[in-house]
Amino acid sequence: MRRVIGMDIHRTFAEVVVWEDGRLRHHGRVDMTRSGLEGFGRSLRRTDEIVVEATGNAMAVVRVLSPYVDRVIVANPMQVKAIAHARIKTDKIDAGVLAQLHASGFLPEVWIPDERTERLRRLVARRNQVVRHRTRVKNEVHGILQAHLVPKCPHADLF
Incomplete structure (x- = not known):
């Protein structure tokens, strides 16, 4: 069973949404600390894929979470914005959009x-x-x- 985890990352927290079986489920917030991310990583499956947007701390998130999952994908924020027009913008919606775009094969990835x-x-x-x-x-x-x-x-x- 494929799971895609979308993370809308900020300086102090990340909002997490899980896409599984065609449905989105809000997972909650994760502290943007090494220990917070490692704790979150331990709760994931080895087959999971995580999607984050390219921001100042995205590479740190990639480094911390990569050992716990199959793949961590970094999305191009400008192209994501162009693809996904949302009237209502919240952190949960943004995380869900990332997960859905990757699950459907439309996510514009950044080379890591x-x-x-x-x-x-x-x-x-x-x-x-x-x-x-x-x-x-x-x-x-x-x-x-x-x-x-x-x-x-x-x-x-x-x-």
Whole structure:
């Protein structure tokens, strides 16, 4: 018997809806802590599939819940929004939509990188942040010097 679990994840909690035998059943809320997610994971079946939308903490949820289920799927939130128009939006409805879209084969999935690729992505993103910050600081120093009529550095690079 196939079960698809939709999770509408937030910073402190996740709303959970289970799709089984063509029916949706509200499961409740899960704390968005490692222990809360692990406890939830232990209550699942090995054959279950979990669906979450791509958010800031989605990859952490994938890492924690993957050992407990067959698969954790990350959905593209922009495409889900385009497919599923709901007049009433609640966390339960959003979780149910995710489960139903996956169960019916219409869920727009996001590729999930392996650990090495994810680590490299984080490293590159952090380097970009540091380089942008360095550029801002250099521009501030140049602006301060210019505002105080300090002549241009005779060397090629002030820094």
